[in-house]
Amino acid sequence: MAEIAAIILAAGRSSRFHAGPQDTKLIAPLFGKPLVRYVAEAALASRARPILVVTGHAAGKVETALDGLDLFLIANPHYQTGLSSSLKAGIAALPKTAAGAVILLADMPRISGELIDRLIRVFEASVEAPRAVAPVRGGSRGNPVLIGRGLFVAVAHLEGDRGARRLVEAGGEGVIECSVDDDAIEIDIDTRDALRRLETEATTSGR
Template sequence: MPEPVGTVLLAAGRGTRFGANPKLLSPLDGKPLVRHAAEAAVAAGLGPVVAVLGHAGEQIRAALAGLPLTVVENPDYAEGLSTSLRAGLDALPGEITAALVLLGDMPRVGPGLLVRLAEGFRSASVAPSAVVPVRDGRRGNPVLLNRRLLGPGIATLDGDRGAGPLLARRDDVFELPVDEAGVLIDVDTPAALAGLT
């Protein structure tokens, strides 16, 4: 039985560039944007899934209804993504040493990619600090974080940033080449959403 890998689904942001309506509730292929990412996380079957909610929390909770995941409210979501990342990681069981960080606005990331990121972590001879998908020479998302190596640093993150500042200074990040364009596609505007349909 392989070591479980947790998933933190970040679904708390305001999505201000999207306009007045909650971005993560916008329909894509007949379901809310956020549900695509959540279903991929559950279908990967890697370990516990934690969804971090904030803006439009009750509506997003309803959009995730019926999925086997844990919902955590982040009362500090307006202070930026870093607060949601910490809330999600803190909600995972302590024995979970690695966690995928999945953005709620990346509907073209499928379960197969999540499994490959986890396998990259599990098969490394020396545990990396992170596993990052790379397409066309660019780092994308989701990112798998090693909680043991990055734990103290994650506590220092602030503002609207994820783990990028921590990883930029490290030489033990495993870059996993991937073909999926979805690792570089997040939906920030209505035009970006329209481009996916």
């Protein structure tokens, strides 16, 4: 089986959430649990190993929210330059044996370990190692994406607030689409309203 890691991008400033200059949306409680802990626990429930968490803004608070979990924390001193710097830091910290990495956004609390494992299975089932595996629902790609080692070098050329999706869009025939019936790949928490809406929907549906 291929060795697939997970990289959780948790360094952003949460500007749209208005969390405050020394705070971050990633520690905002969702049913009593810090937002960032949901995706971390999903990664731990999957086959992906190791699991790296890239921190930057309010790093100490993010690390406290993840206390007790078997994760590797990677500091990104350049987080203010955008998402690409966090992706670069995560890729640079991967073991040389990693055949790929699932790139997870820390503000997507509905992602499950089962979904992560499905992307890994699709990657492994390919005759030739794909450049990436992207989940698709209703014709639209979402997150997380799994990027293969063949795209690791390309990460170094990303700039600003561009992440793995940019690489996947340019991956052409080397990208495998994985059809899923799970709206979790579309749900991220950018604002306080989005957080309240998710709480309300989850309570109503019994999730």
